[in-house]
Amino acid sequence: MTHPKHTIVIGGGIVGASVAFHLAKSGVQVDVIESRQPAQQASKVSYAWINARDKHPFGYHELNRRSQDMWRRFEDDLQTDIGLVWGGEMRWTATETGALEFRSRIAELQEWGYSIREISPEEAAELEPGISFGNPTSVSYTDSDGHVDPEKVVYGCLSSVRQNGGLVHTNESVKSFIKSGDSISHVVTTKDTYECDSVVIAAGSKTPKIAEMLGSKFQNTHSQGATVITDVLSVPLFNSIAAMHSPRDLGGVLINSRQLTDGRVMIHGGTNARSIADESIEDAEMLIQETAKYLPSTRDLRVQEVRSALRPMPPDGLPVLGHLPSTPNAYITYTHSGVTLAPMIGEMAALEIRTGVETEILAPYRPERFN
CATH class of the missing domain: 3.50.50.60 (FAD/NAD(P)-binding domain)
Structure with missing residues (x-):
């Protein structure tokens, strides 16, 4: 055809x-x-989040990375504001075991040509003074990631x-x-x-x-996904990055945070078992409390909206x-x-x-x- x-x-x-x-x-x-x-x-x-970080195998990573590079041209072709923001992503580990796995993944991504590097806790704090890192055992930084509306x-x-x-x-x-x-x-x-x-x-x-x-x-293996949208944060959430992901090696609630172009904050969170905030406003409020542990500026934010839908996921x-x-x-x-x-x-x-x-x-x- x-x-x-x-x-x-x-x-x-x-x-x-x-x-x-x-x-x-x-x-x-x-x-x-x-x-x-x-x-x-x-x-x-x-x-x-526009990225190619957690994408395996290499061919799928490369597909995502090439598409990531196409976003600027796509924006130009559309000739309208699409809320495209660049700045990279930061995450860290809290245990020595987590750091070993983390560094192995960073090395693999570098071999694949991805723009990622390990930075010191001191450099991380200098780049993003608004994040409470605790005592990180390793920190990664990418400068090529972004997000869009x-x-x-x-x-x-x-x-x-x-x-x-x-x-x-x-x-x-x-x-x-x-x-x-x-x-x-x-x-x-x-x-x-x-x-x-x-x-x-x-x-x-x-x-x-x-x-x-x-x-x-x-x-059909789709799963439930959810995000929480807060009211407007009057100050920038980050200094330069576009997205933050909390440590994955602590267990408990995992937090992904970014700021929308209108100043509201988007939070995605969950455990290894399920996405949180797909059932109750109490879950959503708990996510804000968890987020404030890493981003103190979000402490007084309120839930404005909880979004939930089935995510497509091929087998x-x-x-x-x-x-x-x-x-x-x-x-x-x-x-x-x-x-x-x-x-x-x-x-x-x-x-x-x-x-x-x-x-x-x-x-x-x-x-x-x-x-």
């Missing part, structure tokens, strides 16, 4: 919006079908889709497909039936269920990208790390859909590996 004239993108999150944007920019007529409102599910809940990205993408003649259908779910031979000719929703000559399934945690309608099955942790074996004009994008990967997936998927060429960089992530 090459040179489609009319593509339907199912899903209005950051990955689906990026694919729609790149297709529309290349002259394809695009309709987006979103079951709720755009960017109100996993994209809104996402911590939205997924809602702004999605609305920027969909605005461009509309400007190029596309349509965005909201509060509309896919019920079934009509086929002509092996290929989809129409998408049937809860409101209407739409003719098309190609389909992109980018529906986050709902993607496996929709793909199953077309005879493609793979295990082997790696993206599922490409045309479905059972349906040659249906293309699937199912992945964790959707924020980091949005520019890469959007650009490469649009290229593959338009031309029929299978890019080498996406070769390890084809849906055939589950069949």
Whole structure:
């Protein structure tokens, strides 16, 4: 299937919006079908940290790093404010055992060419005087990481889709497909039936269920994710970095913190067993108390919002990208790390859909590996 004239993108999150944007920019007529409102599910809940740090194996790390490098061009192409902030990331360990594992990972990332280094506790305190490090046994610093506002990205993408003649259908779910031979000719929703000559399934945690309608099955392993949004902090949360992660070797509650461009603070936290704040306001308030142990400036903040959604997670942790074996004009994008990967997936998927060429960089992530 090459040179489609009319593509339907199912899903209005950051990955689906990026694919729609790149297709529309290349002259394809695009309709987006979103079951709720755009960017109100996993994209809104996402911590939205742009990075390639905890990505294995090397090929997947490299995919994320290349996409990380594409974000500035993506921002320029969108020609709108997307809340893109750079500054790097800092984390540390509190035990000697943790430090040994930490240094091993730093060395591996350096061998892979990632911009990361170990710094002394004194340098860490000088770079970020507002963080209470305690007595760290090792500290890592990256200067290439950033974060973004997924809602702004999605609305920027969909605005461009509309400007190029596309349509965005909201509060509309896919019920079934009509086929002509092996290929989809129409998408049937809860409101209407739409003719098309190609389909992109980018529906986050709902993607496996929709793909199953077309005879493609793979295990659905998505999990609950949550973030807490506080009221506005009147001072900068950090001096230079974009994100902070508390020690992983202490047990207990793990804290990830960053500041939104409007001054509010986003906190993601949990234990090794589950994400906290997906059930109660008490959990959310506890996260602020835990955060204040490392960031005293947050001590008096109040919970403004708790965001919770199912996060897409392929069974082997790696993206599922490409045309479905059972349906040659249906293309699937199912992945964790959707924020980091949005520019890469959007650009490469649009290229593959338009031309029929299978890019080498996406070769390890084809849906055939589950069949």
